[in-house]
Amino acid sequence: MSSGPASAIKATGLTKRFGDFVAVAGIDLEVEPGETFSLLGPNGAGKSSTMKMVSTVSPITEGELTILGLDPSAEGREIRQRMGVVPQEDNLDQELTVRENLVIYARYFGLSWAQAKERADELLSFAQLTDRADAAVEPLSGGMKRRLTIARSLVNTPELVLLDEPTTGLDPQARHLLWERLYQLKEQGVTLLLTTHYMDEAEQLSDRLVIMDQGTIVTQGSPTALIAEHVTNEVLELRFADGPPADLDQHGWRIETLPDRSLVYADRGEDALRRLAELDVHPTGSLIRRSTLEDVFLALTGRTLVE
Amino acid sequence: MTAAMALLGPARHVVERNLMSYRRLWLIFASGFVEPVFYLFGLGIGLGELVGEVEVNGIPVEYAAFVAPGLIASSAMNGAIFDATFNFYFKLKYAKTFDAMLVTPLALPDVVKGEIIWSTVRGSIYAASFLAISAALGLMTSWWALLTVPAAMLVGLAFSAVGTALSSSFRSWHDFDYIQLALQPMFLASTTFFPLSVFPDWAQPLVQATPLYHGVSLCRNLAFGTISINDVGHVIYLLGVMAIGMAITQRRLGRLLLG
Numbered sequence: 001m002s003s004g005p006a007s008a009i010k011a012t013g014l015t016k017r018f019g020d021f022v023a024v025a026g027i028d029l030e031v032e033p034g035e036t037f038s039l040l041g042p043n044g045a046g047k048s049s050t051m052k053m054v055s056t057v058s059p060i061t062e063g064e065l066t067i068l069g070l071d072p073s074a075e076g077r078e079i080r081q082r083m084g085v086v087p088q089e090d091n092l093d094q095e096l097t098v099r100e101n102l103v104i105y106a107r108y109f110g111l112s113w114a115q116a117k118e119r120a121d122e123l124l125s126f127a128q129l130t131d132r133a134d135a136a137v138e139p140l141s142g143g144m145k146r147r148l149t150i151a152r153s154l155v156n157t158p159e160l161v162l163l164d165e166p167t168t169g170l171d172p173q174a175r176h177l178l179w180e181r182l183y184q185l186k187e188q189g190v191t192l193l194l195t196t197h198y199m200d201e202a203e204q205l206s207d208r209l210v211i212m213d214q215g216t217i218v219t220q221g222s223p224t225a226l227i228a229e230h231v232t233n234e235v236l237e238l239r240f241a242d243g244p245p246a247d248l249d250q251h252g253w254r255i256e257t258l259p260d261r262s263l264v265y266a267d268r269g270e271d272a273l274r275r276l277a278e279l280d281v282h283p284t285g286s287l288i289r290r291s292t293l294e295d296v297f298l299a300l301t302g303r304t305l306v307e
Numbered sequence: 308m309t310a311a312m313a314l315l316g317p318a319r320h321v322v323e324r325n326l327m328s329y330r331r332l333w334l335i336f337a338s339g340f341v342e343p344v345f346y347l348f349g350l351g352i353g354l355g356e357l358v359g360e361v362e363v364n365g366i367p368v369e370y371a372a373f374v375a376p377g378l379i380a381s382s383a384m385n386g387a388i389f390d391a392t393f394n395f396y397f398k399l400k401y402a403k404t405f406d407a408m409l410v411t412p413l414a415l416p417d418v419v420k421g422e423i424i425w426s427t428v429r430g431s432i433y434a435a436s437f438l439a440i441s442a443a444l445g446l447m448t449s450w451w452a453l454l455t456v457p458a459a460m461l462v463g464l465a466f467s468a469v470g471t472a473l474s475s476s477f478r479s480w481h482d483f484d485y486i487q488l489a490l491q492p493m494f495l496a497s498t499t500f501f502p503l504s505v506f507p508d509w510a511q512p513l514v515q516a517t518p519l520y521h522g523v524s525l526c527r528n529l530a531f532g533t534i535s536i537n538d539v540g541h542v543i544y545l546l547g548v549m550a551i552g553m554a555i556t557q558r559r560l561g562r563l564l565l566g
Contacts, residue, residue: 108411
């Protein structure tokens, strides 16, 4: 451990309180260089508060936090020089054009005008926005604005990029294009820390993740390990016209009952469905699917991720 | 210019951002210069026909020449206040421009400094243009008058800092009405159009308490080359207002943006 490079992010007992409200309740996490690490959880889980502390714009209340081996309370400027931040809310500069947004942002990082312009053109092509370079920001689509925000976070060629809910509000096509750009960054060895409340996003992108709920870490690991550890391979989703039979949980499977459907956790959904028919249980609809992180979250907290 | 910018450190990038955003808005920028010119012609020259001569430090001067330095200081104030209030508030609350800056190597003091300097630049450009017009009309009689530009910068710094301090404490656009409510009487009363001796004894300390009074006095003394030790007091007063305004702005923004 000591011979390897320092952690990209290391938090021990990290706590954030606003008055009496505890937003982050003493979490431990360690992100390795080059890793894509996600904070997954519902709204209010403490993801964004954690991101703000890591981006050095929110002082920690308690605990320890180092970013790129540096102390955010004393070396914020040095950390930010090597980091990129994609905030949850778009804060692109509406008074500037697409290209100017990148150029001036590069100036904030101390690049010369010539370097800033060159970098802006590279990033416009990375974000597939070259033909919109001289356009105003406002009329861009949600997906384009996000891509521009991500491009902007890369002007300083950062070692670490923080992305707070990068795809919230985007249509599936825009999300996939964005994921593909994030893969490219990952391949270049950039450490990515992202928050999301989409379990498919966390599964797709993360090497490792933590599931957060009410300011604490519920569990952590790789997506596949978490699924293997907490749930079965498959899930059988059942719908009943008059609600599920009362003895559904008496047959040896773990059952989660949601308002509109019941989930039966079974390694082989087909077998479970056949067995239910033998037991004279006849749902009005059924679906067999692979288990996901959503099921892990449900198993650990008894609640769904996106309410 | 480049050397002066380098002195500002990272705050210069905040100034650059504002210059960039105004490149397409030069007409709006230029419009701010027109108002004091109207006052000069309307009141200074028009009314001056009726008023005749006024005394400055014992020297009789034309009324228009009396008013012109006051308008240099007011131009600096108006230019500075406009950017430090409406534009600053928009960037703070709606555009989230400062949030975007604060995740870069820029720190809060850079942002505050950069914004205040930018508003000052705007006010100073108006003041300098106004000085040029006044000089062309033969209203400036001393070479000391060139120093009204740095004096106007001081006025700009003081009002920018007060403007950002107020804007960062405001809750909604309605609060801006108070600024207008304070600025109009100050503009008229700060010896821009009448000397201090016109005011009754009880009102004189009120006039002298306004930052614009100190700016106008300083510019007027420079315009006529009648500077004295009192002018050091005006400079200190304006610098003091700037320092207090900056400190309040920094504190308020720290609470709003770095929670």
